[in-house]
Amino acid sequence: MRRLLAVGGLTLAFVLGTWVGWWMVPVIALLWSLLPPVRPAVLATALTAAAAWALWLGYDLVAGGGGLGRLSGRLAGIMHLSSPLLILVTLLFPALLAGCAASIGGGFASALSTRRGADSQ
Amino acid sequence: MRSTLRLFLPAVVLGALLVLGARGVGVVPPLGPFLNPGTGVWSLARSAELPRSREARIPGLQAPVRVVYDDRGVPHIFAENEEDGWRAQGYVVARDRLFQLEIQTRAASGTLSELVGARAREADLAARRRGFRWVAERNFGSLDSNSLGFRAARAYAEGVNAWIDNLGAAELPLEYRLLRARPARWQPINTFYLFLQMSYTLAWSESTLENLEVRSLVGQAAADALFPVNSPIQEPIQPNGQSSPRYDLQRIPPPGAPDTLALIAAREGRIIDSALAIRSGDAVGSNNWVVGPRRTATGAPILAGDPHLELSLPSIWYELHLQVRGGPEVAGVTFAGSPGVIIGFNRDVAWSFTNTGADVRDHYREKVDDPARPTKYEVDGAWRPLELREEAILDPSGHVIAVDTLRLTHRGPMMLVQGQWLSIRWTFWDAKSAGAEFLRLDRAGSVTEWLDGWKDFVAPAQNGVVADRVGHIAIRSTGRFPLRPGDGRGDEIRDGSTAASDWTGFLPLERYPTSVNPDQGFLVSANQQPLDPRANAAYLGADWPSPWRAMRINQLLRGDSALTADAMRGFQTDSRSARAEAFVPFLIGATRASSDPDAYRAAGLLSQWDLRYTRESQGAGLFERVMREVYRLVWDELVPPGSSPRPDSSSTPVAVPEDAILFELLNDSTNAWWDNRKTEPIEQRDAILAEAMRVGYRAMIREWGPPSEDWRWDHVHHANLWHLLRIPALSDLDLPVQGGPSTVSPSPGSGTHGPSWRMVAELGDTVRVSGVYPGGQSGNPASSRYDDRIRKWQEGSLDSILFPTRPEDIPAARTRSILLLNPGNR
Numbered sequence: 014m015r016r017l018l019a020v021g022g023l024t025l026a027f028v029l030g031t032w033v034g035w036w037m038v039p040v041i042a043l044l045w046s047l048l049p050p051v052r053p054a055v056l057a058t059a060l061t062a063a064a065a066w067a068l069w070l071g072y073d074l075v076a077g078g079g080g081l082g083r084l085s086g087r088l089a090g091i092m093h094l095s096s097p098l099l100i101l102v103t104l105l106f107p108a109l110l111a112g113c114a115a116s117i118g119g120g121f122a123s124a125l126s127t128r129r130g131a132d133s134q
Numbered sequence: 135m136r137s138t139l140r141l142f143l144p145a146v147v148l149g150a151l152l153v154l155g156a157r158g159v160g161v162v163p164p165l166g167p168f169l170n171p172g173t174g175v176w177s178l179a180r181s182a183e184l185p186r187s188r189e190a191r192i193p194g195l196q197a198p199v200r201v202v203y204d205d206r207g208v209p210h211i212f213a214e215n216e217e218d219g220w221r222a223q224g225y226v227v228a229r230d231r232l233f234q235l236e237i238q239t240r241a242a243s244g245t246l247s248e249l250v251g252a253r254a255r256e257a258d259l260a261a262r263r264r265g266f267r268w269v270a271e272r273n274f275g276s277l278d279s280n281s282l283g284f285r286a287a288r289a290y291a292e293g294v295n296a297w298i299d300n301l302g303a304a305e306l307p308l309e310y311r312l313l314r315a316r317p318a319r320w321q322p323i324n325t326f327y328l329f330l331q332m333s334y335t336l337a338w339s340e341s342t343l344e345n346l347e348v349r350s351l352v353g354q355a356a357a358d359a360l361f362p363v364n365s366p367i368q369e370p371i372q373p374n375g376q377s378s379p380r381y382d383l384q385r386i387p388p389p390g391a392p393d394t395l396a397l398i399a400a401r402e403g404r405i406i407d408s409a410l411a412i413r414s415g416d417a418v419g420s421n422n423w424v425v426g427p428r429r430t431a432t433g434a435p436i437l438a439g440d441p442h443l444e445l446s447l448p449s450i451w452y453e454l455h456l457q458v459r460g461g462p463e464v465a466g467v468t469f470a471g472s473p474g475v476i477i478g479f480n481r482d483v484a485w486s487f488t489n490t491g492a493d494v495r496d497h498y499r500e501k502v503d504d505p506a507r508p509t510k511y512e513v514d515g516a517w518r519p520l521e522l523r524e525e526a527i528l529d530p531s532g533h534v535i536a537v538d539t540l541r542l543t544h545r546g547p548m549m550l551v552q553g554q555w556l557s558i559r560w561t562f563w564d565a566k567s568a569g570a571e572f573l574r575l576d577r578a579g580s581v582t583e584w585l586d587g588w589k590d591f592v593a594p595a596q597n598g599v600v601a602d603r604v605g606h607i608a609i610r611s612t613g614r615f616p617l618r619p620g621d622g623r624g625d626e627i628r629d630g631s632t633a634a635s636d637w638t639g640f641l642p643l644e645r646y647p648t649s650v651n652p653d654q655g656f657l658v659s660a661n662q663q664p665l666d667p668r669a670n671a672a673y674l675g676a677d678w679p680s681p682w683r684a685m686r687i688n689q690l691l692r693g694d695s696a697l698t699a700d701a702m703r704g705f706q707t708d709s710r711s712a713r714a715e716a717f718v719p720f721l722i723g724a725t726r727a728s729s730d731p732d733a734y735r736a737a738g739l740l741s742q743w744d745l746r747y748t749r750e751s752q753g754a755g756l757f758e759r760v761m762r763e764v765y766r767l768v769w770d771e772l773v774p775p776g777s778s779p780r781p782d783s784s785s786t787p788v789a790v791p792e793d794a795i796l797f798e799l800l801n802d803s804t805n806a807w808w809d810n811r812k813t814e815p816i817e818q819r820d821a822i823l824a825e826a827m828r829v830g831y832r833a834m835i836r837e838w839g840p841p842s843e844d845w846r847w848d849h850v851h852h853a854n855l856w857h858l859l860r861i862p863a864l865s866d867l868d869l870p871v872q873g874g875p876s877t878v879s880p881s882p883g884s885g886t887h888g889p890s891w892r893m894v895a896e897l898g899d900t901v902r903v904s905g906v907y908p909g910g911q912s913g914n915p916a917s918s919r920y921d922d923r924i925r926k927w928q929e930g931s932l933d934s935i936l937f938p939t940r941p942e943d944i945p946a947a948r949t950r951s952i953l954l955l956n957p958g959n960r
Contacts, residue, residue: 032173035155035166039148069171077179077916084179084916090863091312103169103176106151113148120141 020061027065027107038062038107039114046118055119059112063104070103163314175311177304182916184951191958192221192296194289201226201953202941206933207911207919209953210455212941217289219458220473222955224293224320227452231470231913232301232317233309234448235294237858239324239471242266242331248528249315252535255527259538262525265547265558266330268540273566274326283570286473287322294320296958308915309859315530326568328471333562335443336489336594345625345676347788352771353390360386360772360791363623363676364667367794369684371597371609371659372647374666377692379685383798388806389771419661419679419887420488421706421878422597423687427605429655431696434898435601438702439477439486442880443890445855447865447921449909451891455937456576464576465937467891467907474573477891479903479937482579483602484895488659490595490611493675494561496618496637498545498630502555511543511555512631520548543630557630559637561614565592581606581650588612589643595674597647597659603897608650609657611664615641615674622673645672656691660684660878680794682712682876699896703904706879706892707930709746713793713876714757718745720800721760724823733824736760736831739841747874747881749848752841754874758851760830765790767810767822768799793876847874853885855908855924864915871928879930892932904932 023045030037042058074081085096092099153159155166168174184203192199197214199222204210209226213219228235240246244261246254261267277284298317310317349357368380422439430436443450448470455465456475466478477486502508503517510517521542529535541548541555548557567590574587581602588598595613616637618624628635647664649657662681664674689712690705691697718740725737736756743753765787772787799805803819810817810825817825838844848870857864871888873879881888893905908927912919926933938944941952 031170035170035174036152039152066171070176073171073176073179078183079918080179080182080914080916081176083918083920084176084182087308087863087915088175091861103171106155106165106169109147110151110155113144113151116144117141117148120144 020057023058023061024065024068027062027111028068031065031069031107035107035110038065039110042111042114043118046115047122055112055115058115059108062111063108066104066107070100158314163312168311173303175308178308178914179916181302181304182912182914183918187952187954189954189956190225190296190300191956192225192293193958193960194292195221195955195957197957199955200941201955202944202949203951203953204936204944205948205950206453207922207950208453208455208936210457210936210938210941210944212457213461214459216458216461217285219456219461220286220289221293221296223454223456223468223473224290224295225297225955226293226454226953227468227470228294228297228320229305230911230919231448231452232297233307234470234858234913235320235324236317237309238331238469239327242327242334243270243324244525244527247535248318248530248532250313251529255536258527259525259536262527262538262540263547263549264334265540265542265563266327266334267525268523268542268547269563269565270323270326270330273563274323274568277566277568281570282573283325283566283568284322286570286573287325287568290325290471290473291320291322307913308864312859312861322568325471325473328469329565329569330562332469333565333594336491337495337560337562346627348772349393351389351392351774351788353393355387356390357393359384360795361676361789362795363673365663365678365681365792365794366798367681367685368666368668369662369681369688370647370666370669371611371657371662371664371684372649372666372670373652373654373657374669375653377654379681379688380666383801385802386795386799386805386807419683419880421658421660421683421687422486422488422599423656423658423691424599424601424607424609425656425691425697425702426601426607426651429691429695429697430896431698432896432898433605434603434896435605435607436697436699436702437484437486437599437601437607437895437897438706438893439488439599440706440879440889440892441477441487441489442888444886445853445888445890445908447855447857447909448913449890449907451907451909453905453907453911453935455935457939462573462576463939465903465935466893467905472569472572474569474576476569476572477893478576479895479897479901480576480578481603481901482897483575483581483584483600484893484897484901484903485575485584485598485600486893487596487598488661490597490613490664491661491675491677491679492595492611492613492615493624493673493677494593494595494614494616496559496616496624497627498543498557498559498635499627500543500548500555500557500630505550505553505555508541508548508555511548511557513544514631514633518544545630545636556627559616560593561595561616561640562593564614567592580604581608584608585610585650597661597664599657599659601895601897603899603901606651607657609648609659611647611659611674615646615672617641618673623676624673625676641672641674645670647674654692658684658687658691660687678792680713680792680797680876682716682793683878683880685712686710686878699894699902699904702894703892703930703932706889706894707872708878709748709751709872709874711745711747711874711877714743714745714754716797717761717764717793717800718743718757720819721757721823721827724820725827727820728824728828730824730828732831733828735841736827739831740827747847747872747877749846749870749872751847752843752845754847755838755845755850756830756834758874759834760826763826763830763833764796764823767826768796768807770811771807847872851881851885853881853888853908853928855921856886866921866924869924869928872930889927892927892930894932901937903935903937905935906932 089096089099158164200212244258420441424437451467464480466475501512503510523540527536543557545557545559571588578584660683662684663678747754852868853871855866875882891907895903910919
């Protein structure tokens, strides 16, 4: 339950952070990975970031009344990609940002706790 | 060590992603802000459709304005006063077409580089050399702030800027995101730039250059016959009392000796042409016609108009209805950036325009004090100071990337061409109104008021056709037509060292080509020569397109004395070609004596063709291919020496005479022009036509296989609607259409030009109007209104246009969205 809440909280943070700016995604992932005690795995963080952007796209889909489909077709043409691939790139981008940031944050957190443990011994 | 390595890889990937996200790479925009679904490109989907209702504020607005969008995305603006109406217009146009507004005017003002970077440097320099910025600042700057044109432009700008100042993250147009730019605030002078750009686009008459180039190859007598001042087929705009076209066919003199003086002048001209990018394409044209009450089924006048311009996405036109209490009640189409309606109707009057194509631009060879850095030029033995203007081209960050000095004589901008200084006089230098004439037309209550409303219009000269509810109809070619010394013609480079070369004035209004309520009961213009030279020899120009469209429209109107609006709509997409009617019998006849089986088969196919460019027609494509061969074989003398013809077709002639001239030749079967100079025997007409049939037929087989469905017109020819930035993914290309070169609904060449708006108005007790343009109201590619009208346009069907007097008159089922605009603080 706690884990689920944590994932929900992280998703919400990504959703709101995205409104501020795309760069909030790695910032949130980094901060979250440093926060004990519920520290999601790197993969979970990455997937949560992708899910947050997917929620935004879902909102665009509903609010746009078919506009997203038309837009993805045109944009995919500009970028010489297929529409599904463009959507995939859109979701992969925050996932990689968040995953890398979480990995770095997690590494720091582990290093920090290892050092603390060593110091306490 | 291991943990350090474990951190290293994600750090590198994250670093790369941050760079890619923040800065982009090459043409890839910064992926972060671009892909961000909250505020990036995907958010455009949220602003694609109009919300059910919305409120906004416009600083300067004097009273609330209600805007009701109907189910076609057309805003109906209900305003308490005229200026509020223009403010609201600026707002709604910016809402739908913000990027178009900016890029169109930047092209004219020579500031494209500030938006798109150094790649537009040459285009900007060319615009500055044309004197666009100079004339805009001079003429618009001298406008009285209380004048109609200035007030409209200022109010419109307030509306545009109200939209820009409150632009939401999801509303920034896609193009700005791709260019990594933000919209610039709109200036009232931009409206002037818009008309300048349109005037330039429509100033196609370059008979000066064509005549010189042809003269340099085949001598003056032949050149004058190939590019005559008067069309050999007379079906003029101002009716000449005849019930059919008149053929003034002359014998064309054989190719003569090259004229070396003309060759030098032609070289100068060609350099001017390329330096100023003067030639705007030969596919611009238009139709309009009006039928008086005596010849319609309902007894109400009916007017039809379809301007043929470059087809683009978004369209050049924006449709709207402006309903002002105690002021204009007008609907129709306008340009993004122009207050009011350009082509449309009000409660009493409907109107449309075609381009006159008059000769309104001359070149002068100037004598200067210092050829390297002139500061003075000589006129009648006295030195006059040149006006010097420094023109700086800036990039998006404001850095100067080019500087040029514009030198001006009293005639206009001067430029160095092969060591000689040439200046340019153009009627547009005198234009000051920023489109105020169109605002007067919006208010006209009768044909007389309408004609009076634009009597001072300067450029580009237009053939305006009008009808009112009382039953009057009229047409007038309006614009300044220069009067020149000597023979009055403008097709030479003049001596600038004498004031005697200057224009002596302008044709008085009473001599403009005009007709009001003619006996024939209808009026037609399709860019043909406005005046029959036998009735009125005034020189207006010499670059008249062959009158095939005019002939066909006249034929259709003469053939029916109980015309209906439905019939008019049908005429607008009529696919029968008067040009094919003229040429096909000769092509078929020529093969009778030919023993070549391919020429014979081609004749068989053409004889089965109904001379219509329908989508399924298999004869149309063959005919066009054969005509290309006819041009190649007949106009070979116009290919400059030293050009090496491509094996399949031809090198390019310096100029191709109009098909009406070729028709003249058809009736002179032994004329020396028929001979192909590359072959030994001396050919006559039928040998050349049969050869064209043979080669054209084989070319079709090579390209499309044996005669089959693959030869269908909609297979071999398409219309192409390019996006303003020429991005294929944002364009609608390869659209099958009915109509070809010279049909009433033309689709020539590469299919990039054609009917940009079709309108039919019946002026009975109430005004009933229908219309369509290729494209859609919105410039947002995510919107269903981006290209929703294209299919109807392809099919030739028109939408009924709502013209309510009150907001509540719009049926709820047809109401898409309501926008309430309130006064805001400046």
